[in-house]
Amino acid sequence: MSATIIDGKAFAATVRAKVGKHVAHLKAEHGITPGLAVVLVGEDPASEVYVRNKGKQTLEVGMVSFEHKLDASTSQEDLLALIAQLNADPSVHGILCQLPVPDHIDSNTILNAIDPAKDVDGFHILNVGLLGTGQKSMVPCTPLGCLMMLREHHGSLSGLDAVVVGRSNIVGKPMAQLLLGDSCTVTIAHSRTKDLAEVCRRADIVVAAVGRPRMVQGDWIKPGATVIDVGINRVQHPDDPAKMKLVGDVDFASCVEVAGAITPVPGGVGPMTIACLLANTVTACCRANGVAEPEGLTA
Ligand code: GUN
Numbered sequence: 001m002s003a004t005i006i007d008g009k010a011f012a013a014t015v016r017a018k019v020g021k022h023v024a025h026l027k028a029e030h031g032i033t034p035g036l037a038v039v040l041v042g043e044d045p046a047s048e049v050y051v052r053n054k055g056k057q058t059l060e061v062g063m064v065s066f067e068h069k070l071d072a073s074t075s076q077e078d079l080l081a082l083i084a085q086l087n088a089d090p091s092v093h094g095i096l097c098q099l100p101v102p103d104h105i106d107s108n109t110i111l112n113a114i115d116p117a118k119d120v121d122g123f124h125i126l127n128v129g130l131l132g133t134g135q136k137s138m139v140p141c142t143p144l145g146c147l148m149m150l151r152e153h154h155g156s157l158s159g160l161d162a163v164v165v166g167r168s169n170i171v172g173k174p175m176a177q178l179l180l181g182d183s184c185t186v187t188i189a190h191s192r193t194k195d196l197a198e199v200c201r202r203a204d205i206v207v208a209a210v211g212r213p214r215m216v217q218g219d220w221i222k223p224g225a226t227v228i229d230v231g232i233n234r235v236q237h238p239d240d241p242a243k244m245k246l247v248g249d250v251d252f253a254s255c256v257e258v259a260g261a262i263t264p265v266p267g268g269v270g271p272m273t274i275a276c277l278l279a280n281t282v283t284a285c286c287r288a289n290g291v292a293e294p295e296g297l298t299a
Pocket of ligand 1: 096097098099100121141142170
């Protein structure tokens with residue numbers, strides 16, 4: 001039996017359409033246009049691609065995009081000054097500083113300098129604490145996208161056994177909090193977990209976010225379970241060593257035969273991340289202006 005493929009690309013298009021509709025409503029009824037500022041320090045090629053896509057999609061849903069590309073040698077002080085300026089700018093409702101930042105900059109200092117109300121990444125310590133205590137917060141985009149796909153596929157997640165493989169601040173930890181919030185029984189596993197295969201085999205939901213190409217194998221999966229693959233790894237193309245190929249943290253070929261549902265790479269979680277960034281920006285804009293938030297665009 002072959003699993004249902006969860007089409008993240010199509011689902012992300014529905015999220016963007018919902019965001020676009022709400023942006024139009026904010027403009028027409030309240031005279032407000034949501035604005036998203038993205039800050040990129042240095043020339044990491046993968047980050048440049050993400051930032052370009054973010055800018056393009058921000059405009060497509062009718063929002064204003066502010067892009068700040070800074071030289072890799074930019075001082076932490078200058079970066080903090082830019083963030084202070086964006087915090088004070090009423091036309092900016094969301095601020096994102098693309099990670100990683102160069103080594104001479106402390107990422108936590110930068111993330112915690114962003115106004116928590118404009119923290120569309122959900123990485124500020126205040127938002128981390130609000131999420132951890134089940135209070136209204138800004139929710140990190142990638143885990144939010146995974147949660148939306150899981151809710152769409154399962155309806156209620158209550159009582160399901162979920163295993164999150166990976167303990168990063170960006171994905172693993174907030175993902176576990178969100179699943180707990182939806183009443184799953186949650187295990188956070190990682191590269192040092194004893195008998196990781198056996199731990200995964202107990203799960204109704206496996207979220208793989210470890211950054212190791214094709215680590216999760218088909219015989220780690222309980223028949224019928226849902227597998228969410230957050231990994232984006234570049235590996236050598238099997239047919240042409242000169243080319244690269246994108247693969248996830250899940251061995252798709254073996255898992256698709258066992259799982260009940262699975263996200264592909266590319267076309268699964270990836271497109272949902274930017275869609276959720278746009279959703280968070282519209283949510284932040286509504287909260288800043290005391291206007292009703294759109295339904296179904298946050299946790
Ligand atoms: N780098 C990789 N993923 C992310 C993300 O979700 N947000 C930010 N700010 N940087 C990233």
